[in-house]
Amino acid sequence: MLDALYKPKSVAIIGASTKEFSIGNRIIKNLLDFGFKGLIYPINPKADEVRGIRAYNSILDVPNEVDLAHVVIPNKFVPQAVEDCGKKGVKVAIINSAGFKEIGGEGILLEEQVVEKAREHSVRVFGPNCQGIINTSPDIRAYCNFTFTKPEEGCISIVAQSGGVGEVVNQRFSELGVGIRMYASNGNACDISIPEIIRYWGDDEETRVIVVHVENLSDPKEFMEAAKEVAVKKPILGMKTGRTKEGAKAVSSHTGGLAKVDIATELIFQKSGIVTFRDQEELCQAAVAFANQPVPKGKRVGVITNTGGPAIIAADELVEAGLEIPPLSSHAKKILKEKLYSAASINNPIDVLATGGAEHFRAALDVLMDEPQIDSIFINFVTPFFVDTDAISHEIVEVNKAQKKPIICNLMTDKRQWTKTIGMLKNGGIPCYSLPETAARALIAMTRYNDLKARKIGKAAIFNDVDREKARNIIQQAKKEAREFLSVEKVNNLLASYKIPVAKWRLVNNGVESLKAARMIGFPVVVKVDAESIVHKSDAGGIALNLKEKEVESTVKDMEKKFAPEKPRFFVQEFLSGGKELFMGAKAEEGLGHLILFGIGGIYVEILKDVAFGITPITASEAKEMLSSIKSYPLLAGFRGEKGVDQNILVEILQRVSQLVTDLPTIQEIDLNPIIAYEDRIVVVDARIRI
């Protein structure tokens, strides 16, 4: 419960200052300017008052209870201040001071001390190195923050990891004339975290929309769980920044350059149902729609327009995003034919013409509200001087009162002249935009949220036919041997223990045994030399492909001679030809689990970067989605008469890999490459496992 943070009855400022351009002064000014409903206690041993409010020597001297304290003093004094807060019974301390984890070294130690003191004295900490919070609620009016943009009251709550980004978003809403509910920028986040704040807003009835900005997630799993829990209740609009810098850190597997750090964040957003944006403007504009309108129940848009060109732009935008502008029922057309001008277009988009008045807009709105195959309404409204645009606004607002289907309006007007028309729409809760693209994208975002809410991810299957015990032993033994990569024998046994199909194989000591093994496997076979010291087998001449019965023994005997000093064994394996080369992988992601990768080998992965990603544990529907999301999917399904591959088995293998790394989290990386896939059989031919 963060009530003490967001609904404080009293706020102390430890480090309150008489200097106008200091943070310890500004916070008090902000509280006063914003009309804080609680009590303010400046703490300053050298001043009697700050901004006309009586100051105290110490937080301990304050005569009444203190819910929340700002700490704005040099870093080294902060642990003591937190201790004092505890003694005083302060519930939350916002530590604005910097000089902690972000400076490294000594700062890290200092932050640890703060956390320790806070725990010891039951004080929750917000920050350090942070801006603070805002609550616009009329009975609170808490501007516990040193920035400067004063938001209107509204229903959008914003949490930003970067204070700069939070402030910019806050400013943009302010420019758009849109209010916010609560705000948080918690800097180093040593205690109160973004997930905790999201959960708090999930339960805050006045918060209709949550905006989240992150640069990196310190506790991705916790974030994902909190977001998932809240996103089913209300929309979370998210943005992750730092794509090019942090994103440059590549994974070490053969898919180098693919599994970037921020892919995990994107997947987390997706898996938890966050509506993701790559653009703050688009996010802010979408938030305005979410704040005012119900969420559409589907992707079918009814368009009403009184002008041509901008409607084309809106249609381009909607259709390209996968929304539909379906034809209307004959019943609907009949009504429109009666009620609109004869030259009007009674299809969807409905063109009421520039001369269309309030009764025409109303007729079109009523028809679309009644059409079962329409989920949302897009109005493209230019304000010609020869129609009564106020009357049109009135009808739009009237129809909107039922909140039956969302209405989005692209209002094309001169804002200096049509102030009444605009005011009526705005006060009536109609989100108005200046450009068709902007309006369309807001509706697209709302439709995307509905899709996210409606999707059924399901639960991850648990295969009980796996041999966990055996797998665990293999890993433990490998650890004892201090090997980074498992031996080929262990890899094959480990995969087999999770019923991940591998090509038939035997490990033998010499030419004679190899022939026996090959006879059991069936011809042709592959032979690979196996010794820890021989890393590049192929370059060393330690691999022979497509061997027939008469070639096996002599080939291995030659290798025995060649590699005698290495005392090798020989890996005899079924030789597979034809089929498609696929690959799968898993890679540990700190604090989260594993990323699962899938794709088609060769040019598709290396040049076209056509790879699908998932987060463990993946469900059957997620695995299917991974397959169908790659661009070269038609190759899996069968293309130009060529046969496809067994997708059900692939889906199962993806889930088994997911279960394997979930059960054995010490596995750092699995690389199944290639997997040879046929119409009725899928076989791992080569695999590497790093622990």
Added chain:
Amino acid sequence: MLDALYKPKSVAIIGASTKEFSIGNRIIKNLLDFGFKGLIYPINPKADEVRGIRAYNSILDVPNEVDLAHVVIPNKFVPQAVEDCGKKGVKVAIINSAGFKEIGGEGILLEEQVVEKAREHSVRVFGPNCQGIINTSPDIRAYCNFTFTKPEEGCISIVAQSGGVGEVVNQRFSELGVGIRMYASNGNACDISIPEIIRYWGDDEETRVIVVHVENLSDPKEFMEAAKEVAVKKPILGMKTGRTKEGAKAVSSHTGGLAKVDIATELIFQKSGIVTFRDQEELCQAAVAFANQPVPKGKRVGVITNTGGPAIIAADELVEAGLEIPPLSSHAKKILKEKLYSAASINNPIDVLATGGAEHFRAALDVLMDEPQIDSIFINFVTPFFVDTDAISHEIVEVNKAQKKPIICNLMTDKRQWTKTIGMLKNGGIPCYSLPETAARALIAMTRYNDLKARKIGKAAIFNDVDREKARNIIQQAKKEAREFLSVEKVNNLLASYKIPVAKWRLVNNGVESLKAARMIGFPVVVKVDAESIVHKSDAGGIALNLKEKEVESTVKDMEKKFAPEKPRFFVQEFLSGGKELFMGAKAEEGLGHLILFGIGGIYVEILKDVAFGITPITASEAKEMLSSIKSYPLLAGFRGEKGVDQNILVEILQRVSQLVTDLPTIQEIDLNPIIAYEDRIVVVDARIRI
């Protein structure tokens, strides 16, 4: 010369009306409200005055010269009005009236009459079915238009095919507080065209930036030439709308669904050097930067910031668009180390810190202006309450006076409080944006314009070793035969006449001849039955591949029997194996020339839609760009030890195909598919030509 249109000394309104909510009244109101500097002559046989201005019975009764006349009367009276204009010596008529080409049938005839009368009487026509023009020049102030948004004076000129889009763009500039220079929305464009207007603005010194919107081009070649001519002088920012509707019309070749109608427009924009946008907001925001700042000479950006998060967003955006944020010279770093706070970052981005004041910003600006490896400056400027932000603005404006390198500013502030800081920047010609993405994209657009200006397309090569005469004869003969598709013999001869390499071939009559032919070609060979009546050769069993010497005669003899009723001939062709399957194509595009297509066959074209397009005549550098622009280009260059193909020959063939269709424009479609490409040889194996 469109001076009479844009700089009229007098304007008549034929159809001036006393009714307030009519267009014939509104235009007069607009002229008056906008402060038109010339004379206004309402023409209305039933009124003595309109809006207090003396009205005349007929344009012929006006006592003085009339430069420009609005025509706002029912369509059927318009031809006569144009004739009257001619008699009066009116130079240009803006026909606002609708009911012409856009309604089809009778309207088309009426528009033709208008054009005829106009030619006969030397009147230029703007429209019909149009809005009109605006000129904000202080000595003109012509608002010859019935819309309502009154722009400020500026240096951006806008021409829009859709009046709705034009008005929306006009409104957006107005909201952004940015002025425009001239405006045009010419509706049906029966005479004065968008290319003519673009050329006029190319010569208008006060126009710094041209904004163009098109839905479809009636004269694409003329448009391309005009745009090319002007775009080297000043930036043209273009937007094409109607992507999903018109774009759905696909070409008929095997690449069905690829060569959409709007690909031509995109290519025209690209070839003529127009900076293309898919978003009006982005276009308008970029126009603001172009209007105020010099164009960067390269893609290397110097970033100055006083906050973290938004700078990351800007960097993401810039780097993803291909711009660079290069390190600074040691000289530069030395200066910055001296002049900035010790905690400041002296790398690029330069972080002057939130506490950084005017002298720090100035130091960073001076350093970046002097750094030779920096082409443009991006300022990320938040306005903390504890620094003198006006002083910072002052320094930015001072440095900007030299107009040495473009400066773009992401100004993060509360617009209600920091009015002075903002005003100083705006008046000083610094484009300010509210979000880092918006600012970054404006800079990206400017950099793109520089790239477009700097590129060297070259001239299309003319190969003199081609046999034009022979090619012309082949086409003429095929026309006489009234064939839609050329016979295989003609196709091969035609390609050979332009030295486009085809696989060796002979056309023979029977088995005996086929063996002889095959011996001259070399084995193995392909044999195809050749008769106009056999369309699906493969299905009919009329194709035999990979024939060795002993198989040829008997195979053809079997075919002779099988197809005896069709009296066929036999096409014997060199059989090629290995190599890469490529395809090229050409498709006539009305009023433009031909589109040229290129790609790699199979999945790359059919699933990944990985195709490059060009417009004839293509130059060597354009052909090279086509090759390297496909995603699967590494396959051409050589991938994973596999050999690549001879790109020089490919570039030459693309140019020869371009020359062929340019010389013989009756060719509707060429489809070279497959082309087999080796490291040292490229051969067309199958081709279709439609005339």
